Amino acid sequence: MEQLPAEPERLREAYAYPDDRVWVRANMVASVDGAATRDERSGGLGNANDRRLFATLRGLADVVVVGAGTARAEGYGPAQPGPSGRAPRLAIVSRRLDLDFETPLFTDARQRTILLAPENAPANRLWRARENADVILAGEDRLDLAVAIQELASHGFSRILCEGGPRILAQLVTAGVLDELCLTVSPVLLAGDGPRIVNGPPALKPAELRLTHAFRDDEDFLFLRYSRR
Ligand SMILES: NC(=O)c1ccc[n+]([C@@H]2O[C@H](COP(=O)([O-])OP(=O)(O)OC[C@H]3O[C@@H](n4cnc5c(N)ncnc54)[C@H](OP(=O)(O)O)[C@@H]3O)[C@@H](O)[C@H]2O)c1
Numbered sequence: 001m002e003q004l005p006a007e008p009e010r011l012r013e014a015y016a017y018p019d020d021r022v023w024v025r026a027n028m029v030a031s032v033d034g035a036a037t038r039d040e041r042s043g044g045l046g047n048a049n050d051r052r053l054f055a056t057l058r059g060l061a062d063v064v065v066v067g068a069g070t071a072r073a074e075g076y077g078p079a080q081p082g083p084s085g086r087a088p089r090l091a092i093v094s095r096r097l098d099l100d101f102e103t104p105l106f107t108d109a110r111q112r113t114i115l116l117a118p119e120n121a122p123a124n125r126l127w128r129a130r131e132n133a134d135v136i137l138a139g140e141d142r143l144d145l146a147v148a149i150q151e152l153a154s155h156g157f158s159r160i161l162c163e164g165g166p167r168i169l170a171q172l173v174t175a176g177v178l179d180e181l182c183l184t185v186s187p188v189l190l191a192g193d194g195p196r197i198v199n200g201p202p203a204l205k206p207a208e209l210r211l212t213h214a215f216r217d218d219e220d221f222l223f224l225r226y227s228r229r
Contacts, residue, residue, distance in 0.1 A: 004049050004215040004223050011056050014213060015182070015225065022153040024177055026162040026169050027057050028197040029184040035194035036166050041073055045186040049217045054163075057182060061088040061161035063152055065116070067168035068094035071105070078109040088161065091116050091136075091152065093143055093168055097125035101132040116148045146175040170200025173207050178228065181209065185222040 005011040017023050029045045030036050038044035046054070058064060059082025066076065071092050081087040091114035092099070099106075099115075106113055115129050118139045129135050136155075138147035145168070152160060162172060172178040183197070209226040216222055 001214060001216045004053065004217050004221075008056070011053070012060060014215075015053075015057060015060060017060060017159040022149070022158045022160065023179050024149060024160045024162065024172065025057070025061075025180040025182060026164070026172065026178060027054060027182040027184075028164055028166075028169065029186055030197050031186050031188045031190045033189045033191065034196050035190040035192065036164070036197045036199070037194040038188075038190060040194075042070075042164070043074065045188070046184060047186075047217075047219050047221055049219070049221060049223070050184045050186075053182070053184065053223060055082065057161055058082065058088055059084060059086065060159060062159045063089045063091050063114070063157040063161070065091045065093065065148075065152075065160060065162045065168070067165045068092055068096075068099065069167065070163065070165035071099075073165075077104045078113070081110075087111075089114055089157070093117075093145075093148070095121055095142060097121050097129050099129070101128060106132045114152075116143050116151075118143045144175075145171040146177050149177050164197070166195045166197055166199035170198045173198055174200065174203045176205065176207070178207060180212075180228065181224075181226045183222075183224045183226065185224065187220040 079087045079090050093116045113133045115133045115135045119137045120141050136151050138144045208229040210229050212225040212227050214224050
């Protein structure tokens with residue numbers, strides 16, 4: 001099996017987005033036994049190559065969609081520009097909009113963070129959110145992920161990267177809008193009851209995948225890229 005390319009340019013080529021359509025990619029890491037978290041975070045599962053790939057995928061994206069649960073658990077800040085000098089916009093999915101607008105995620109972002117929220121989000125928080133971020137509304141009581149993706153596309157974001165968490169990924173899968181999954185398999189067995197990378201009600205129509213490529217590294221991590229059939 002091929003090694004994960006060490007050359008930044010080769011790595012970018014291996015993960016290039018199609019340039020003729022809107023494309024929704026997710027990037028996740030899991031243990032061999034399927035756990036998406038270790039000590040309630042994903043960071044403990046990755047290694048330096050996983051972080052390198054994470055940064056590369058960000059550099060290729062126009063927008064990074066992430067659930068508020070992950071943004072809170074992982075202490076998200078503004079996306080840093082990659083070697084191209086370009087940073088993706090961050091789009092956070094939240095219904096409650098219970099976010100700290102004094103953190104760098106909002107105060108230091110080069111371009112305003114985007115909030116993806118349903119129309120019935122609490123009015124007072126929506127008001128504060130609009131002062132501190134660009135707000136896109138889709139769906140009534142819950143964000144409709146399929147509509148939110150269409151909205152992002154209509155704002156010119158065609159290379160979409162979802163960094164989870166598992167509850168957001170589940171909704172992309174059940175809405176049938178996930179085109180690709182980049183999965184890092186971490187060589188560890190954790191047992192326990194941590195969530196899988198997709199955490200939600202069963203999909204009525206399972207997303208059938210095809211393996212686009214598989215790389216490994218010297219630490220026995222696998223880097224799998226699957227596309228929707
Ligand atoms: N293994 C991996 O690759 C990976 C990747 C990412 C995260 N993680 C881990 O996964 C955990 C967090 O994942 P999670 O699944 O609990 O949370 P999540 O998917 O990141 O976020 C869930 C939150 O998103 C908002 N949300 C979800 N669906 C919504 C909808 N339809 N409409 C409006 N808001 C919606 C809600 O935010 P509000 O509460 O603000 O309304 C909800 O609490 C963390 O431990 C993180 O470290 C692992």
